[in-house]
Amino acid sequence: MNLNQAAQNMVSFWEDPRNIPFKCKLISFTDSGKPCMCAQGQTLFKEGGYSVDQLKEMPQEVADKETARILGISVSHSWLLRHINDSRLGAPQDVLTNPEKYLGPNWEAVLKFWHLLDTLSMDELKWEKVGIRFCALDEFYRCYSENAVLKAAEDNIEIFHAKNVFNDCCRGVGLATLEIIGSHKLQEHVFLPMFSNL
16 A cells, blocks of 8 residues: 555654554543543644644544545545554554555455545535435345345454444445455445445
8 A cells, every 4th residue: 555655654653662542532631731642643743733722622523534634545544543543452553554454355445445435525415325225225135235244344354343334434334345345255245336326
């Protein structure tokens, strides 16, 4: 994966054990008042030029988008960076240098799909169309397909467990992502085609 200079800088920073990011909050403070930042917070502060006061007020959705812009990745990839950083064994640099570790052997297709999602982000009509397609699926068929996708994806990813996609992500996006991750074990794609020909 080709990384821009900001991403390369952050990878080098995180590889130093003294710079392990804080977990679960963009910014927090020790009892002595020293700021502690998660991977996104460190990126926004070091490479984005955001101040401590700005980070204290920044909504998470904005942090996801700004981190993506600074690192030259998709918003979904930025979300993955946050999710992995907050997990017990998370190493944020691996999200950028070794996405296969979390997304499986089809990681390039996943990243390509996530970039497609960013192009749709400003077009409500296209998202509405995706929603209509999702709701139009037969309920039994949709449930059956969800189970198949979850099973196929769980065997191919280390930390990015299938169940976690539904906590922070649009259900259709999560299922389409998992469908790509486990595509070599699936006979058909049910959710990914919802994002075609919009």
